[in-house]
Amino acid sequence: MSYQIELFHSLLSDFLQGESALLTNEGDVLLLRGNNPVSYDTLVKAARTVTKYLKLNEGEIALLNDPYSGGTTLDEITFIMAVSEDLVWVTRRPMGKYLKIVKSVEEEGLRIPPTPLRQKGQLNEVILGAMSAHPACPPQFTEWIKSQCAEMIVSAQRLHDTIEGTGLSVTGELIEEYVKLSKKLAVQRISEKASGETRVDVVLDSGELLRLSLEIQDGKVVIDFGGTSAAKTLHLTESATYGVCFHAISKFYGFNNYANSGSFSVLQVTKPAGCWLMAKYPASTLKGMTCGVAAVQTAIDLALTFIHSKHEKALNAYTPVMLQLNHGNSQAFLSIEGGQGATAEHDGQSAHIEGLSIETLERRFPVRVQRMDRRNSTGGKGKYSGGRGLIFKIEALEDIEVSWLTDMTLHRPRLPKTCSHGDVSEVTLEKGETAKSLPVLGQQKILKGEVLSLCSGTGGGYGRAETKVD
Template sequence: MSYHIELFHSLLSDFLQGESALLTTENDVLMVRGSNPVSYGTLVTAANTASKYLKLAEGDIALLNDPYSGGTTLDEITFIMAVSEDLIWVNRRTLNKNIKFAKSVEEEGLRIPPTPLRQKGQLNEMILGAMSAHPACPANFTEWIKAQCADMIASAQKLHDTIEGTGISVTGELIEDYLHLSKKLAVQKISERASGETRVDVVLDSGELLRLNLEIQDGRVAMDFGGTSAAKTLHLTESAAYGTCFKAISDFYGFDRYANTGSFSILQVTKPAGCWLMAKYPASTLKGMTCGVAALKTAVDLALSYIHTKNEKSLSSTTPLLVQLNHESTQTFLSIGGGQGATSEVEGRSAHIETLSVETLERQFPVRIHRIDRRNSIGGKGKFNGGRGMICKIEALEDLQAAWLTDMTLHRPRLPKNCSHGDPSEVTLEHAGTTKSLPVLGQQKILKGEIVSFCSGSGGGYGRPETKVIVE
């Protein structure tokens, strides 16, 4: 790899933070970055949709959150900025996490199609005012949007300064060489491993069937989802499904840092019309973007383990258990991570809860935290144990409203012979000395004195447990 291409790659990596992408106005994807698998398809769709309907001049910014225009869920705002005459920057930022179960996306909140926000150096105050006046618009929306725009403008200027400082010339020839080498790297990484084909079925609790036929040959990957059922509860957009497939493949083979038009070309995804991986407006996508993504990643990971038997890895609890608590006008959101699957060499990594302060939670909410620690694992045992999930046990001191969701794969799929299942996610409610199980996706009023326990899933174990011989 030449010096200029390495410098270009480093420049892209440093600039793109969080869920973001950089494209040319000719629709070449230079790089996508992010931890959310759906970003690898939706950010590209967002840029293409905005460019189709809006003419963005250098410095202009558009925004959207519509899942059918390249968004994910309505609480995540996607910004599209023309950072130069030739480059489009897409950046996704979370406003207020929100779990709201609805039959249509229109019922979930304020849906924003591709909308011009900043033109000729000026924010469109009229459009901002119209959005803020919507009954479902989050508090402090205008102030937050303005702060994000100011941050993006400053970052875009830093990009210009960096390019000038390095002296690199971003030419069409450089881009073409970079994309070609990215494709070559992806093909090489795949070709170094075994080829083959397999089929995996994942049945979700809601009744949907996910059927994946995976074929790997000559450094290319073909995924055919023929046989996947129509939607009952889950709806996942086409671009989100593609992004999840690419992220799973690129992570496995190790070319995730080169996510662009070049590496995208090694993956072919075929989906039957009408299946739940081809959501159509106005279906709600909240469950699909969480539970559906977890099922899809599970299917891909499992198929790869079948083909690459020397690199088997037990399944991880892919989606955290997401919990929202409401009391009067106060709301909090918890993300309880799941355990990771073990491999043939190491045990799985145990889970943690992101950004949770017991003191803050008890001060803001009428709750008492009885327990936050790793759950006692029943499943996930083996020569190498799976990472344990978490348990968060909360007593309501006043009536609360709770909503939660996680993966919906209690119907455990068939595993390779060396792997075992971990514990599934669980939600239980204690009342008057009795304990009952609640669905892993639901919402309920938690009455004063009731105790609700949220348990995230554990990772699967690998290999048979070693038997210890005791000599008397």
């Protein structure tokens, strides 16, 4: 790559923090970055939807959280800003996670379609006031929105100053060359590995079938979900589905740092009308954005393992155990991650506990944390073991309302002979000497003295375990 292209890529990478992307006014993606797989197309859809229906001048900002306009779940707000006459910046920021098990997106909370927020240098206080007056509007919503906008304005100015300071001229020719080179890189990375085709079925506990056919040929990847069933309880939007596919493919082949219109063009995804991968309003997308995403990731991982036998890797426990506690006016959301699959070279990485203060939790809620560490079981056995999941046990000191959601792909798909499954997620309710298994999805009151135990999944193992000879 030329110096100008490398500099351009570096500037974009430094600017795009968290879940965010930069596009041209025409809708071409210059670069997209993020850790959430669904970001890799939902951000694009959000930006294109806003620029189609709203005319944003430089410095103006719109927002949305509607999954059917490019959002994910209602607790994440997507901001779209015109950073110049030619460029649009889209970024997604969590407002505070929650878990609401409902059938309609309207029941989840405040749903915001594409809405103008900052125009002619001023925030629209009337619109902010209307949102704040909604019964489901989160506390401190207006203050949080204002702080996010202020931060975006500073960041956009910093981008202008940085580009000006480097002397880089961002022309149409530069953008065209950058996108073309990104596509060339993606094709090259795919072509370096084997070609082939395979099919994988993943059956979900909720009754849905995910059928994936994967073909790799001439540096291109074709994914066909023909045969995938209609929705029963899972709903994943079309843009989220594509995002998960691109994230999995680009990460496997090593071009995820060059996610743009060029590299997007090497992946083709088709889905049958009416299947659960093409959610329709007003279906709730919460379970789809978690359990549905995990099912798609699992299917792609398996398909790639079947085709690229030299790069086999056991399955990750993709779905975390999500728990929400409610008591009076207090609410807390916990996400307990699972372990990663082993490879031909090393054990899988065990899950880590981050961002959870036992002291704060016990101060805010009538609970006592009995245990919070890694599961005893190593799950996937083999020459290399899967990474361990986590166990979290809390005792109710008073009656308390809880909601939980975990892996809905507990039906075990067929694996290569070199791999083994890890432990599944488990949710149990203990009282005295008795323990009752709970479903993977539910909400109920935990009575005083009862103990809720949550175990996240374990990564799969790799290789045959070595036997000792006396």
